[in-house]
Amino acid sequence: MDDKLKILADLMFPDVTKTILDYEKMYPERDLKEGAIVSRFAPSPTGFVHMGSLLSAFEDNKVAKDTNGVFILRIEDTDQKRSVENGIVGILNDLKNFDIIPDEGMIDENNSVGNYGPYIQSERKEIYHTFAKSLVLRGLAYPCFCTSSELDETREIQELNKERIGYYGSFAKCRNIPVDEAINRIKNGEEFVVRLKSPGDFNKKIILHDLVRGDIEFPENDLDIVLIKSTDKLPTYHFAHLVDDHLMRVTHVMRGEEWIASFPIHDQLFSIFNFKKPNYAHLGLVMKIDESGTRRKLSKRKDPEASVEYYHQEGIPKEAVKLYLMTVANSNFEEWLDNNPSDDFSDFKFDFKKVSASGSLFDVLKLLNISKNYFGRQKASTIYDNLLVWTSEFDKEFHDLLVKYKDYSIKVFNIEREVEKPRKDYTSYKSIRNFVFYMYDELFKNPTYDTPKITDKKEIETILNTYYDEYLELNDKDLWFSKIKEMCDKLGYASNIKDYKKNPTNYKGNVSDVTGLIRVSLTSKMNTPDLFYIMELLGKDKIKERFTKYINTIK
Ligand code: GLU
Numbered sequence: 001m002d003d004k005l006k007i008l009a010d011l012m013f014p015d016v017t018k019t020i021l022d023y024e025k026m027y028p029e030r031d032l033k034e035g036a037i038v039s040r041f042a043p044s045p046t047g048f049v050h051m052g053s054l055l056s057a058f059e060d061n062k063v064a065k066d067t068n069g070v071f072i073l074r075i076e077d078t079d080q081k082r083s084v085e086n087g088i089v090g091i092l093n094d095l096k097n098f099d100i101i102p103d104e105g106m107i108d109e110n111n112s113v114g115n116y117g118p119y120i121q122s123e124r125k126e127i128y129h130t131f132a133k134s135l136v137l138r139g140l141a142y143p144c145f146c147t148s149s150e151l152d153e154t155r156e157i158q159e160l161n162k163e164r165i166g167y168y169g170s171f172a173k174c175r176n177i178p179v180d181e182a183i184n185r186i187k188n189g190e191e192f193v194v195r196l197k198s199p200g201d202f203n204k205k206i207i208l209h210d211l212v213r214g215d216i217e218f219p220e221n222d223l224d225i226v227l228i229k230s231t232d233k234l235p236t237y238h239f240a241h242l243v244d245d246h247l248m249r250v251t252h253v254m255r256g257e258e259w260i261a262s263f264p265i266h267d268q269l270f271s272i273f274n275f276k277k278p279n280y281a282h283l284g285l286v287m288k289i290d291e292s293g294t295r296r297k298l299s300k301r302k303d304p305e306a307s308v309e310y311y312h313q314e315g316i317p318k319e320a321v322k323l324y325l326m327t328v329a330n331s332n333f334e335e336w337l338d339n340n341p342s343d344d345f346s347d348f349k350f351d352f353k354k355v356s357a358s359g360s361l362f363d364v365l366k367l368l369n370i371s372k373n374y375f376g377r378q379k380a381s382t383i384y385d386n387l388l389v390w391t392s393e394f395d396k397e398f399h400d401l402l403v404k405y406k407d408y409s410i411k412v413f414n415i416e417r418e419v420e421k422p423r424k425d426y427t428s429y430k431s432i433r434n435f436v437f438y439m440y441d442e443l444f445k446n447p448t449y450d451t452p453k454i455t456d457k458k459e460i461e462t463i464l465n466t467y468y469d470e471y472l473e474l475n476d477k478d479l480w481f482s483k484i485k486e487m488c489d490k491l492g493y494a495s496n497i498k499d500y501k502k503n504p505t506n507y508k509g510n511v512s513d514v515t516g517l518i519r520v521s522l523t524s525k526m527n528t529p530d531l532f533y534i535m536e537l538l539g540k541d542k543i544k545e546r547f548t549k550y551i552n553t554i555k
Pocket residue numbers: 041042043044076241253254255256
């Protein structure tokens with residue numbers, strides 16, 4: 001070993017006591033079965049997850065689960081500006097809300113599970129330093145003393161001469177500083193970053209075999225990129241990616257497409273250390289079509305649906321969001337779902353080839369449609385239980401009614417549910433109140449009535465009173481309807497729509513005008529589920545009250 005390099009390396013990293021080999025032993029190859037994928041989600045501790053990163057965490061989790069692999073949550077806090085208090089717990093909660101539970105990694109602000117930790121980068125300093133020191137000893141890394149104004153100057157010259165921007169070749173001023181000089185400058189207390197002495201040749205080509213995008217060709221990296229920063233001595237993303245993904249024995253790096261351009265750096269770092277290279281899948285952005293029909297990136301600032309909190313607040317069931325995420329993740333999932341309509345998609349296997357490279361389109365209407373189908377499959381009692389939880393946080397008034405009228409509420413949710421074609425109108429827990437409010441007097445104090453076909457006050461009074469006094473029947477649905485028809489015949493409305501269509505002038509209207517009136521008077525709505533079941537649940541007394549209330553409101 002070169003003695004001078006040893007002196008330099010010791011000066012640069014005085015605290016390093018271990019070797020790379022020590023770490024290789026501490027974090028051995030994982031004993032997993034063939035094909036098992038080790039994936040990781042690696043956010044900064046910003047306290048929340050937005051939709052784009054939720055999608056990638058979802059995919060990371062799915063591939064690991066599909067293959068009996070391992071899904072790691074690693075916190076990348078080397079950019080301390082992006083850290084917020086309780087930032088890890090916030091992320092964990094967002095993930096947990098969608099059943100994304102890492103197998104290894106941080107479990108709260110300070111604790112983790114797994115044998116490949118620490119899982120937070122600021123606690124891995126000694127490891128990064130060990131790896132960086134080994135490069136200095138091999139003459140493949142060096143201290144760079146350039147100030148930011150010197151770097152700006154180089155950039156200006158490159159711009160002026162239309163040269164490639166960056167710290168490389170003859171622009172890499174500190175690359176060839178004699179080791180003695182470097183030693184002296186460090187001893188004199190000069191600040192430095194640690195740079196890679198890139199062995200790459202920009203004229204040579206390398207290939208990224210991206211699992212989503214196929215093969216992409218790049219020039220080799222020749223930039224002397226920063227490995228360790230000067231102020232906090234923490235690594236850059238590039239160096240941390242090498243060290244962490246190697247030692248955590250990650251097999252698949254699924255990350256945002258913004259990292260594609262850095263691939264040559266990463267490829268070179270893995271080559272220099274002779275480490276097994278991970279597979280890469282660069283995921284596209286999450287896009288939306290906005291009101292003007294333009295396809296654009298889902299924006300944290302402009303689009304409420306970009307925040308995962310939105311789904312929680314709206315009460316969109318996590319099962320529906322998960323199904324939706326899967327449709328966004330893999331283009332063949334929707335077809336699979338049509339053939340396997342359930343909430344459990346563990347039999348569906350994630351396929352990198354079915355990921356859209358051009359970005360995933362996020363469509364809230366489609367999500368709501370999936371949600372409708374989800375609600376269509378649920379039992380009334382399940383809806384009740386989940387709604388109780390949602391309202392306890394977001395709708396106290398409704399929550400209290402649900403508690404007070406538990407059995408009644410379950411019956412309300414069961415209207416047209418246990419039938420061959422169950423109702424599919426609820427889109428979210430939040431939406432339910434609007435579909436059932438009329439079943440609770442407390443929520444029916446000042447309804448805004450839709451306008452039925454029949455509007456004459458006298459006629460309305462006659463119909464509702466006659467119906468209540470002579471024809472009300474709540475025991476049997478067929479009988480109920482035949483009674484209504486009987487009344488129609490008596491009052492001059494066609495009980496048979498065909499007859500009405502043949503000779504409309506012979507009648508005041510038809511049976512649907514009459515049921516429409518009854519419906520509006522009871523519920524304020526022209527459209528509701530089956531009126532018989534509504535009436536059966538409301539019961540005689542309430543029906544009378546509602547009729548009177550309605551008659552009193554019309555002029
Ligand atoms: N912390 C990086 C980011 O949030 C992680 C990228 C990666 O997954 O490698 O972009």
